[in-house]
Amino acid sequence: MENRNLRAISKKANVSIATASRVLSGAKTVVKISEKTRKKVMEAAKELDYIPNVFAKSLRLRKSFTIGLVVSNIEDYFFGPIIRGVERNLKSKGYHLILADAEDDIEKETFCVHDLYGRMVDGILIAGIPAGYEKEKLPTNERKKVPLICIARQIDSHLPSVAIDNELGGFLATEHLIMLGHRRIGFLSGPPMLPDCQSRLAGYKSAFKKYGLKLDKNLIMVKNTSPLPETGYKAMIEGFLNKSIKMTACFAYNDFMAMGAMKALLQKGRKIPENFSIVGFDDILPAAYSTPPLTTVRQPLEEIGRRATSMLLNIISKPDSDYVGEKLVLQPKLIVRGSTRKI
Amino acid sequence: MENRNLRAISKKANVSIATASRVLSGAKTVVKISEKTRKKVMEAAKELDYIPNVFAKSLRLRKSFTIGLVVSNIEDYFFGPIIRGVERNLKSKGYHLILADAEDDIEKETFCVHDLYGRMVDGILIAGIPAGYEKEKLPTNERKKVPLICIARQIDSHLPSVAIDNELGGFLATEHLIMLGHRRIGFLSGPPMLPDCQSRLAGYKSAFKKYGLKLDKNLIMVKNTSPLPETGYKAMIEGFLNKSIKMTACFAYNDFMAMGAMKALLQKGRKIPENFSIVGFDDILPAAYSTPPLTTVRQPLEEIGRRATSMLLNIISKPDSDYVGEKLVLQPKLIVRGSTRKI
DNA sequence: GTGAAAGCGCTAACAG
DNA sequence: CTGTTAGCGCTTTCAC
Numbered sequence: 116m117e118n119r120n121l122r123a124i125s126k127k128a129n130v131s132i133a134t135a136s137r138v139l140s141g142a143k144t145v146v147k148i149s150e151k152t153r154k155k156v157m158e159a160a161k162e163l164d165y166i167p168n169v170f171a172k173s174l175r176l177r178k179s180f181t182i183g184l185v186v187s188n189i190e191d192y193f194f195g196p197i198i199r200g201v202e203r204n205l206k207s208k209g210y211h212l213i214l215a216d217a218e219d220d221i222e223k224e225t226f227c228v229h230d231l232y233g234r235m236v237d238g239i240l241i242a243g244i245p246a247g248y249e250k251e252k253l254p255t256n257e258r259k260k261v262p263l264i265c266i267a268r269q270i271d272s273h274l275p276s277v278a279i280d281n282e283l284g285g286f287l288a289t290e291h292l293i294m295l296g297h298r299r300i301g302f303l304s305g306p307p308m309l310p311d312c313q314s315r316l317a318g319y320k321s322a323f324k325k326y327g328l329k330l331d332k333n334l335i336m337v338k339n340t341s342p343l344p345e346t347g348y349k350a351m352i353e354g355f356l357n358k359s360i361k362m363t364a365c366f367a368y369n370d371f372m373a374m375g376a377m378k379a380l381l382q383k384g385r386k387i388p389e390n391f392s393i394v395g396f397d398d399i400l401p402a403a404y405s406t407p408p409l410t411t412v413r414q415p416l417e418e419i420g421r422r423a424t425s426m427l428l429n430i431i432s433k434p435d436s437d438y439v440g441e442k443l444v445l446q447p448k449l450i451v452r453g454s455t456r457k458i
Numbered sequence: 459m460e461n462r463n464l465r466a467i468s469k470k471a472n473v474s475i476a477t478a479s480r481v482l483s484g485a486k487t488v489v490k491i492s493e494k495t496r497k498k499v500m501e502a503a504k505e506l507d508y509i510p511n512v513f514a515k516s517l518r519l520r521k522s523f524t525i526g527l528v529v530s531n532i533e534d535y536f537f538g539p540i541i542r543g544v545e546r547n548l549k550s551k552g553y554h555l556i557l558a559d560a561e562d563d564i565e566k567e568t569f570c571v572h573d574l575y576g577r578m579v580d581g582i583l584i585a586g587i588p589a590g591y592e593k594e595k596l597p598t599n600e601r602k603k604v605p606l607i608c609i610a611r612q613i614d615s616h617l618p619s620v621a622i623d624n625e626l627g628g629f630l631a632t633e634h635l636i637m638l639g640h641r642r643i644g645f646l647s648g649p650p651m652l653p654d655c656q657s658r659l660a661g662y663k664s665a666f667k668k669y670g671l672k673l674d675k676n677l678i679m680v681k682n683t684s685p686l687p688e689t690g691y692k693a694m695i696e697g698f699l700n701k702s703i704k705m706t707a708c709f710a711y712n713d714f715m716a717m718g719a720m721k722a723l724l725q726k727g728r729k730i731p732e733n734f735s736i737v738g739f740d741d742i743l744p745a746a747y748s749t750p751p752l753t754t755v756r757q758p759l760e761e762i763g764r765r766a767t768s769m770l771l772n773i774i775s776k777p778d779s780d781y782v783g784e785k786l787v788l789q790p791k792l793i794v795r796g797s798t799r800k801i
Numbered sequence: 802g803t804g805a806a807a808g809c810g811c812t813a814a815c816a817g
Numbered sequence: 818c819t820g821t822t823a824g825c826g827c828t829t830t831c832a833c
Contacts, residue, residue: 121811133821149818168811174810175811235513515826
């Protein structure tokens with residue numbers, strides 16, 4: 116009654132443990148088994164309500180059928196669709212997901228990754244490195260040969276990654292505002308150390324260049340805290356509203372910051388989009404439900420999660436393949452809503 | 459080089475495997491070990507960069523140091539803080555979190571729980587059962603004796619739970635509107651089968667009763683899909699704006715639905731709070747950043763996650779305690795912002 | 802204080 | 818086609 120293991124089944128079915136294992140452990144074995152014994156075993160398993168012991172299996176196979184996902188901040192809605200993409204893909208392939216939250220702290224990020232190694236995960240996905248990371252601090256995969264992929268934020272290292280072209284995204288957002296006639300366009304920056312923030316800024320700059328606009332440092336608003344609404348709110352007040360700078364539009368690092376900025380603008384009597392246009396980034400769920408609905412640059416978040424997972428599982432199944440530095444770059448898409456207007 | 463296990467360490471330190479285990483496996487053992495050998499072992503472990511094999515350990519100890527968390531819909535921001543509360547608490551105690559997303563589907567929910575059993579988790583947390591669940595379908599913990607706790611949505615069964623007093627929350631929201639002079643107050647319902655939705659509705663009704671208002675079925679707007687912005691948007695249009703019903707305010711099942719409803723109201727020319735007041739529920743992150751900022755009933759989400767985790771770990775450590783039906787009920791809190799006003 | 806050895810449940814040679 | 822057997826790495830009696 117106590118032990119629902121292969122031995123119990125083999126006894127009940129009058130076969131050897133090995134045979135029971137062959138029947139129950141799935142298709143892999145090339146060995147053929149007679150229908151009779153197969154049935155006997157299956158029935159015994161059903162009767163005993165057999166659940167294979169994953170630890171014994173993992174111990175034996177040196178494989179955990181588990182991958183770890185570290186998100187930089189679980190409170191950021193940005194990760195919801197990514198997690199979903201990862202989880203769906205994983206589930207359909209019999210893998211499990213161990214989730215770790217770095218709480219936007221680089222020390223915790225490092226701890227999480229180390230911890231995951233100890234958990235013997237077959238692979239690791241890192242979604243959104245916290246600001247302030249240093250390449251050297253990020254635990255590499257050398258030691259344990261556990262493949263590691265970066266999601267949604269490229270890291271200019273030897274690690275493979277799946278992300279959109281952030282520079283193009285920044286360009287599209289800025290170009291959209293330029294096309295609407297804006298000239299004094301701000302950049303509501305996320306944490307400057309974030310590689311994707313740098314890329315979006317680069318896109319912003321290249322749009323300025325292409326259309327012959329002059330860069331002005333006063334147009335760049337920075338507040339070096341997590342890219343949440345509060346940060347956008349403060350950056351907008353301190354970097355623009357409390358100063359006497361001319362600005363008719365801005366491009367925000369992400370939707371969350373844009374939402375915070377919109378609140379600040381409205382409080383100070385600006386009307387969006389009549390007086391001020393704003394473009395976000397990501398297209399998180401509430402972006403379409405803000406007032407006015409937010410024009411933004413969409414990232415295919417679920418797809419990013421899904422494809423990163425496929426890439427990872429692929430690497431896992433072919434451990435000798437040379438995936439170092441492989442990068443998958445997806446395309447962002449401008450979604451025009453109500454927060455931008457012709458000047 | 460290959461094997462970084464206890465055997466390697468014991469060889470390097472010239473001790474037995476047993477001794478190495480005693481030193482490295484932590485405090486539990488009452489046996490004393492001389493400082494000398496302890497040091498030898500520790501050094502060897504450090505040199506080899508030893509990571510204990512959790513599978514061997516779990517196999518031996520019949521314990522996984524892992525708990526499973528099933529969320530009904532990872533896209534719902536509602537779960538972010540809950541996950542954080544769970545994860546933080548777990549991490550500090552050396553446990554890991556396997557996350558499963560039920561995608562608001564009761565079949566998947568069931569699958570997830572079964573799957574988690576197979577994963578030998580030491581306990582399970584279920585956050586937000588999807589609508590349409592049936593008590594019988596929810597896998598019970600009888601079989602495997604794996605403790606299972608419901609979070610944020612009480613289920614009127616024998617399962618322990620941690621949640622707020624939803625009826626009180628519904629009462630507070632409705633009372634607030636009544637105090638502001640509203641009499642024709644709607645209820646923007648979530649999926650009616652959801653137990654917390656029923657409780658909030660009950661609170662709404664009891665406020666009506668207490669203040670002598672008359673219930674009117676026309677005031678209840680229902681759209682039986684996941685409680686996301688889109689659902690609130692449609693329910694408001696179909697249940698109110700397209701009809702000729704008198705209504706000056708409404709209480710929404712949650713913030714997400716409130717946001718959708720606000721969009722619908724604004725599109726039809728209503729002004730919030732001048733023409734129409736609305737109260738949400740949960741106080742998710744963007745609630746404070748909507749236009750106008752949303753008056754809502756706050757749930758202490760992170761605390762719920764944290765306390766449910768403590769409860770679960772407690773049960774795990776004392777498997778014989780009688781926790782059946784234990785319920786922890788926390789208090790909701792009305793947060794008044796800008797979406798409600800005197801009539 | 803320390804070591805030898807059994808065994809957790811499973812899979813994969815190797816025999817037969 | 819099926820059975821025997823040797824471990825995977827760890828903890829834990831039981832000796833000494």
